[in-house]
Amino acid sequence: MNEERASEIMNEGSWKVVALIVPLTLCFLLSLGLVELDYAVARMRNVTAIIAQVDSNNASMVRELANALGMSSLTELQAALIIGLMMLVMVAIVTTVVVILYRYLHCLWCLTGYAFCAITVLLGFLGTRNLAKICSLLKIYVDYVSFFFVVWNVTLTGSVVLFMDGPTLAHQGYCVFYASMFVNYLLGIMRPTLILWVAVVLLGFWDLFAVLCPCGPLRMLVNTAQTRGDMDSKFLRALVYSAAVLLATESGTMETEKEEEEEERGPKLGLGDFIFYSVVICLSRVDSGYYSVLLSYIVILFGLMCTLVILVLLAKPLPALPIPIFLSVTVFFIYRYMVAEFHDKVNAVQVFL
Amino acid sequence: MAYLECIGCTLLAFGPPLAMFLVTIASDPIRIIIMIVSAFFWLMSLLATGIVWFAVVPLRTTLEFGVVFSIIFQEVFRFLLYLVIRKAEKGLQMVADGHTILADNHRDMMAYVCGFGYGVMSGAFGFVNVVRDCWGPGTVGLRGNPIEFFPTSAALALSMILLHTCWGVIFFHSLTERRYVGVVAVVVSHFIVSGLTFLNSLTPPLYYITIPVAYVVLIIFAILSFRIAGGSIAGLSAAATRKPPTTLEVDAGDDSATVDNDDGGFRQRQMSRNASDEVVDPDSRRNRSSAAML
Numbered sequence: 141m142n143e144e145r146a147s148e149i150m151n152e153g154s155w156k157v158v159a160l161i162v163p164l165t166l167c168f169l170l171s172l173g174l175v176e177l178d179y180a181v182a183r184m185r186n187v188t189a190i191i192a193q194v195d196s197n198n199a200s201m202v203r204e205l206a207n208a209l210g211m212s213s214l215t216e217l218q219a220a221l222i223i224g225l226m227m228l229v230m231v232a233i234v235t236t237v238v239v240i241l242y243r244y245l246h247c248l249w250c251l252t253g254y255a256f257c258a259i260t261v262l263l264g265f266l267g268t269r270n271l272a273k274i275c276s277l278l279k280i281y282v283d284y285v286s287f288f289f290v291v292w293n294v295t296l297t298g299s300v301v302l303f304m305d306g307p308t309l310a311h312q313g314y315c316v317f318y319a320s321m322f323v324n325y326l327l328g329i330m331r332p333t334l335i336l337w338v339a340v341v342l343l344g345f346w347d348l349f350a351v352l353c354p355c356g357p358l359r360m361l362v363n364t365a366q367t368r369g370d371m372d373s374k375f376l377r378a379l380v381y382s383a384a385v386l387l388a389t390e391s392g393t394m395e396t397e398k399e400e401e402e403e404e405r406g407p408k409l410g411l412g413d414f415i416f417y418s419v420v421i422c423l424s425r426v427d428s429g430y431y432s433v434l435l436s437y438i439v440i441l442f443g444l445m446c447t448l449v450i451l452v453l454l455a456k457p458l459p460a461l462p463i464p465i466f467l468s469v470t471v472f473f474i475y476r477y478m479v480a481e482f483h484d485k486v487n488a489v490q491v492f493l
Numbered sequence: 494m495a496y497l498e499c500i501g502c503t504l505l506a507f508g509p510p511l512a513m514f515l516v517t518i519a520s521d522p523i524r525i526i527i528m529i530v531s532a533f534f535w536l537m538s539l540l541a542t543g544i545v546w547f548a549v550v551p552l553r554t555t556l557e558f559g560v561v562f563s564i565i566f567q568e569v570f571r572f573l574l575y576l577v578i579r580k581a582e583k584g585l586q587m588v589a590d591g592h593t594i595l596a597d598n599h600r601d602m603m604a605y606v607c608g609f610g611y612g613v614m615s616g617a618f619g620f621v622n623v624v625r626d627c628w629g630p631g632t633v634g635l636r637g638n639p640i641e642f643f644p645t646s647a648a649l650a651l652s653m654i655l656l657h658t659c660w661g662v663i664f665f666h667s668l669t670e671r672r673y674v675g676v677v678a679v680v681v682s683h684f685i686v687s688g689l690t691f692l693n694s695l696t697p698p699l700y701y702i703t704i705p706v707a708y709v710v711l712i713i714f715a716i717l718s719f720r721i722a723g724g725s726i727a728g729l730s731a732a733a734t735r736k737p738p739t740t741l742e743v744d745a746g747d748d749s750a751t752v753d754n755d756d757g758g759f760r761q762r763q764m765s766r767n768a769s770d771e772v773v774d775p776d777s778r779r780n781r782s783s784a785a786m787l
Contacts, residue, residue, distance in 0.1 A: 471536070
């Protein structure tokens with residue numbers, strides 16, 4: 141009996157891991173698809189000219205930053221560090237404000253209201269952007285009325301599912317959809333890509349601090365939510381980065397156990413984690429190619445599994461970003477600058493390792 | 494035209510492994526996890542190779558040096574993977590108070606999954622960018638390059654994937670049994686197959702040597718691993734005709750003979766164990782597993 145029980149627990153635990161791997165994979169695929177969409181649109185317009193223009197814009201962005209700081213010139217890495225730090229400070233401020241509002245002022249409604257508006261606007265904006273890209277790629281001519289009819293419906297359905305009630309599957313689907321569109325947007329605005337690499341690593345450190353440090357804002361948020369017993373509140377269900385969060389990932393197979401065991405739930409992964417894992421995947425695609433994507437994918441999954449093992453051993457909230465992000469960024473740069481050349485040579489002459 | 498060739502080559506290389514994955518691995522989460530871990534180990538071996546190749550500056554132009562190191566590192570990491578798996582097994586048994594929580598044939602099963610994960614990574618890292626180029630636009634063969642480049646790459650990638658699966662089974666089994674002949678055989682045949690692919694880099698490439706040799710080695714090792722895992726011809730025909738007891742052993746109607754050979758060995762092993770242990774009662778297994786579910 142004991143034997144069967146043990147194997148059951150083992151099996152259950154590993155199903156939960158797989159239940160995380162599947163939505164992550166879908167999110168990565170969707171993000172990669174959007175990147176490919178960008179490339180396809182650029183190819184269709186046949187626009188080396190536009191790409192050159194974007195590059196010069198980026199260069200001028202770096203220059204403007206240098207001017208604003210009163211420095212004569214700035215290398216790309218310095219600019220990336222400065223922008224990443226600015227981003228980090230903003231995330232820190234926003235998270236702190238959220239914690240203050242939630243923990244000390246008890247005004248959940250204003251947080252929920254704000255998050256609802258923000259997500260609706262972002263979904264609408266990103267949806268418009270991507271739908272327009274698809275239409276221009278397929279050369280479909282649409283009038284404004286039907287275009288915005290579609291966008292409006294998709295957007296509002298998303299907001300309602302994320303903040304009010306809806307089928308779990310729809311909730312999960314919208315989380316993946318939203319995350320990958322947001323990743324695509326980040327990739328578009330944060331050029332050159334070095335900025336995003338630096339920002340992702342800095343966010344890994346921030347996550348480490350915010351969850352593990354006793355005075356870390358995310359830790360306080362989660363503790364408060366647990367003591368108040370509203371981990372499932374609508375606000376926490378859909379916050380963007382930070383504590384954000386809960387992507388319920390029980391798969392259908394686990395429904396039966398849920399009835400028996402109280403508090404038996406799947407591991408939770410923040411929406412922010414989805415976003416920044418996908419950022420690493422897409423950055424690998426943009427900066428190197430599909431081998432790097434495969435590499436980052438396996439390494440991120442491995443890092444996530446390590447995190448889950450530590451989670452089981454320590455039994456307390458853990459940041460999900462640091463291990464996968466640091467591992468995958470390290471491995472990516474080793475591959476890109478040391479291994480890729482060898483690997484390409486081997487591939488080109490059809491030698492199999 | 495490019496699209497067609499691309500899809501065909503991709504299916505040639507990854508179709509059989511996909512079938513193997515769906516039939517034997519996808520139904521069990523523990524196997525999926527082990528497969529990811531073994532894929533990670535293969536990547537580490539690739540990185541180690543790359544770093545050594547990068548560090549030794551004078552030999553950077555000679556590819557042979559890197560390939561030799563790559564094979565050595567792959568086998569070393571396979572050994573490390575074996576140690577890790579054994580360690581994990583012990584840890585699991587400790588957690589479960591000495592009870593065996595893994596199926597009785599889990600050793601060979603894990604060896605198979607590890608080998609498969611290794612092979613998939615190896616095949617993917619030999620072939621994904623080729624697929625990417627194959628998608629077009631453009632045509633091969635313009636500058637006197639061989640026009641068979643894509644199909645031959647696909648065939649070799651497939652042979653590497655299946656070979657790694659067999660090597661995994663044999664390597665792990667002979668380490669467990671402490672009969673190191675198997676380990677030596679695996680390493681030597683790895684050197685032979687990989688070394689012979691250098692004939693592809695000649696002009697014109699000698700595909701008619703490399704591909705037959707790879708597949709002959711594959712067949713030999715498939716039969717070996719089939720025997721090692723406890724398969725027999727009678728069991729194979731039984732597995733093909735009788736309705737198997739669990740979803741795991743459902744015959745997929747595989748599309749190529751080699752897969753049947755290789756993967757049937759594993760299926761067959763389970764059949765023969767069932768037959769000997771539980772006196773031909775296909776339902777007993779199902780009953781037990783459904784009891785565990787309730």
